[in-house]
Amino acid sequence: MDTPDQAGGAFGFDGTWREYAPIAFTNLLLTIVTLGIYRFWATTRSRRYLWSRTRFIDDRLEWTGTGKELFLGFLMVLLILGLPFLFLQFGVQALAMRGMGGMAAILGVAAFVVIFYFGGVARFRALRYRLGRTYWHGIRGGSNDNGFGYGISYMWKNLVGMMAFYLLVPWAMISLWNERWNKMSFGPHLFECDAKVAPVFKRFLLFYLAPFLILIMMFFVAGAVGGFFGGIGVRTSYPPAIAVLVMVVAVIGIYVLLGLIALAYYSAFLREGIGSLRLAGLKFDFEANTDDWLKLFFGDVLLVVCTLGIGLIFLQYRHWKFFITHMEAYGEIDLDELTQSTTTLSKHGEGLLDALDVGAF
Amino acid sequence: MINIQVWHYDGRNANKWQPQLFGDSHGFRLIGDGWEAGPYSWADLQALDNAGSDRVFGHQYEPGWRIGFAGEIPADVAALLPQRQRYGGFIDRIGLWRASAVLACVAALVVFIGVKAPGWIAPFVPQSWEDNMGDAMVGDFGGRYCHTKDGDAALKALTAKLDPEGHARSIEVANIRMVNAIALPGRRIIIFTDLIEKAESPDEVAGVLGHELGHVEHRDTLTAMMRQLGLSVILGGMDGTGGSQINALLGLSFSREAEHQADLTALDKMKAANISPTGTAAFFRRMDKSLWGTSEDGKGKKAEDKVQGEQIRDLTSWFASHPSSKSRYELFENAAVKGHEYAPALTPAQWDALRGMCVDDRDVKSDFGFGF
Numbered sequence: 001m002d003t004p005d006q007a008g009g010a011f012g013f014d015g016t017w018r019e020y021a022p023i024a025f026t027n028l029l030l031t032i033v034t035l036g037i038y039r040f041w042a043t044t045r046s047r048r049y050l051w052s053r054t055r056f057i058d059d060r061l062e063w064t065g066t067g068k069e070l071f072l073g074f075l076m077v078l079l080i081l082g083l084p085f086l087f088l089q090f091g092v093q094a095l096a097m098r099g100m101g102g103m104a105a106i107l108g109v110a111a112f113v114v115i116f117y118f119g120g121v122a123r124f125r126a127l128r129y130r131l132g133r134t135y136w137h138g139i140r141g142g143s144n145d146n147g148f149g150y151g152i153s154y155m156w157k158n159l160v161g162m163m164a165f166y167l168l169v170p171w172a173m174i175s176l177w178n179e180r181w182n183k184m185s186f187g188p189h190l191f192e193c194d195a196k197v198a199p200v201f202k203r204f205l206l207f208y209l210a211p212f213l214i215l216i217m218m219f220f221v222a223g224a225v226g227g228f229f230g231g232i233g234v235r236t237s238y239p240p241a242i243a244v245l246v247m248v249v250a251v252i253g254i255y256v257l258l259g260l261i262a263l264a265y266y267s268a269f270l271r272e273g274i275g276s277l278r279l280a281g282l283k284f285d286f287e288a289n290t291d292d293w294l295k296l297f298f299g300d301v302l303l304v305v306c307t308l309g310i311g312l313i314f315l316q317y318r319h320w321k322f323f324i325t326h327m328e329a330y331g332e333i334d335l336d337e338l339t340q341s342t343t344t345l346s347k348h349g350e351g352l353l354d355a356l357d358v359g360a361f
Numbered sequence: 362m363i364n365i366q367v368w369h370y371d372g373r374n375a376n377k378w379q380p381q382l383f384g385d386s387h388g389f390r391l392i393g394d395g396w397e398a399g400p401y402s403w404a405d406l407q408a409l410d411n412a413g414s415d416r417v418f419g420h421q422y423e424p425g426w427r428i429g430f431a432g433e434i435p436a437d438v439a440a441l442l443p444q445r446q447r448y449g450g451f452i453d454r455i456g457l458w459r460a461s462a463v464l465a466c467v468a469a470l471v472v473f474i475g476v477k478a479p480g481w482i483a484p485f486v487p488q489s490w491e492d493n494m495g496d497a498m499v500g501d502f503g504g505r506y507c508h509t510k511d512g513d514a515a516l517k518a519l520t521a522k523l524d525p526e527g528h529a530r531s532i533e534v535a536n537i538r539m540v541n542a543i544a545l546p547g548r549r550i551i552i553f554t555d556l557i558e559k560a561e562s563p564d565e566v567a568g569v570l571g572h573e574l575g576h577v578e579h580r581d582t583l584t585a586m587m588r589q590l591g592l593s594v595i596l597g598g599m600d601g602t603g604g605s606q607i608n609a610l611l612g613l614s615f616s617r618e619a620e621h622q623a624d625l626t627a628l629d630k631m632k633a634a635n636i637s638p639t640g641t642a643a644f645f646r647r648m649d650k651s652l653w654g655t656s657e658d659g660k661g662k663k664a665e666d667k668v669q670g671e672q673i674r675d676l677t678s679w680f681a682s683h684p685s686s687k688s689r690y691e692l693f694e695n696a697a698v699k700g701h702e703y704a705p706a707l708t709p710a711q712w713d714a715l716r717g718m719c720v721d722d723r724d725v726k727s728d729f730g731f732g733f
Contacts, residue, residue, distance in 0.1 A: 026448065026457060029457075029461055030448065030452070030457075030460075030461065030464070033461050033464040033465040033468055034464050034468060035468045035471065035472070041448070041449050044449075045448070045449075048410050049410070051410075052410035052411065052412065059377070059412070060412045060413070062409065062410065062412075062417075063410075064419075064424075067449055086590075094497055094498040094499070094500065100503070135425060136375070137370055137375035137376075137377065138370025138371065138372045138375065138425035138426065138427050139370075139372075139374070139375045139425060140424070140425065187375065333375075335374065335375040335376045335377075336374055336375075336376060337374075338374060338375035339373060339374045339375075340372055340373050340374070340424070340425055
């Protein structure tokens, strides 16, 4: 029997950026001189380091994925999705040239639907791949589902979510999160997840404040630079330099504000999502609050800006550390019962996710 | 004889065992409290990431199987264990810096070939393939070609002068309100109606048409399409934006070279047809002014009498995609032989018919909603 009640919690991370820097910089170098092809091996090297510095209860995680399988996945997607889309692009162009705009539009929409569908499948398979390549105590995770059904759910739930002024988006996100995790397993045990919409819904309503905030900003802008606003002429006596400054601050302010709302929502979402996750006798928790997310976000921005972009190669490290240090687990796990996973392992990595450029979490 | 304490996961359940490892230089067995496993061959071991200070090894045929050595490994055992991979593959064998240098050279070669190869291959692509592809892509251009009896005759006369060998399969005037002309795949040239409207003499249209005929003869359109395709595959490994930006830059530098060659062809053709290049030079100069103002350096203020809509339309014009530099103007201006008696490209009656083609054609589709 192993219980997570150890000093420092069930999860721990003891990597340092000094150890990570040689990996990150050599990855960058090799990625450049191979015109980007090395990035699959680079991802693998980063993950192997991050996983090997991550402790769960009494032992470390281990990443066993390879660069080769990520590369093969990429080639596969290029062949299966890339080639048809190349022809489709020519086809749409040809139809538009002939003045058959209607047909071109239908083809375009069909292409969008296919991309949308595979976007869902990709999210599922990326999580499955990551669990399947993660070992702990010599045992791995996985899923017996291939994710094609999840792609369908992903499409219709997101569509329903967008109806009624996007009010059902939190429902769609939570329900898809549950659906995905309930099909994942580690060793012989299935994950169980029953996240609820109510805890995240209030945060989501913040998004609906945004239009009013933008309106207020516009009012300030109009007040500062002059102009017509709602039929009322506004004059200003500010010097032009200040007026421009106010405008720039207001416009940037809108973006930052929307970003902050998204952050606040996401923080509630992950707390609820991970907090509702169970595996055999274990219960998980994610304790990052909005303040923590703000620190991460502005830390990222500062790091990237101050290093003129070079800091980008450290973001993966920062995000993983953030993720692990805020993860928690309670309960016990029986090591005798935690037998090897019998799920099938795909021979290719996250090619689909990679190609469609969506995040796994 | 080797006898050393290790920790062990068997990959079947999550228990951590503490067996003794017994073996020799060929292989070993693991002997625990009431169990024994093996034999295993040293050659099947794979070095994995260290767990803290412990060296860890996996077995290439048994997923999840691990042995770990806590503390120092005796030299005789260490010699039997595999080395850990660092960068992967051949990079570990020849060293990071040497590998980087080799890879950089290969990358430079690949990009160089990617840029140049289409130009080498294009002449060997059967013309019928290109024609079929062009037909599939363009079709009848949505019924936007203008046709009148006199207009067609005038266009035919101009074509006969500039392209007596018939390099182009079709030259059409399209009812699209842009100052533009394009060479499409499959040896087709389309002149957009506003270009003819903005031209002050048939000689000016002849210069533009000669230039497009140059692209057709050099098979530039096919080359450009192949290059775009090839580079997007080569640079596909690069992350989205970076790759496409480089792609666009390379495309630009290539097309400058091709543009110059097309200009030279245009001049040859005009000389053969006894058409004066001064008109074209004047056209360049006039459009240059209306696009970028009066100054020669191209940074001058925009012409003030232009309405905004017209300015936006100019961005899609022939002169925007063919930067009309001073040297280009001079090339045409200096090509004119002083005192030589040139013949106009079309008679006044033919010129009128060409200009009126899209207005007089009742059946032509309007350009409204044309999706460029």
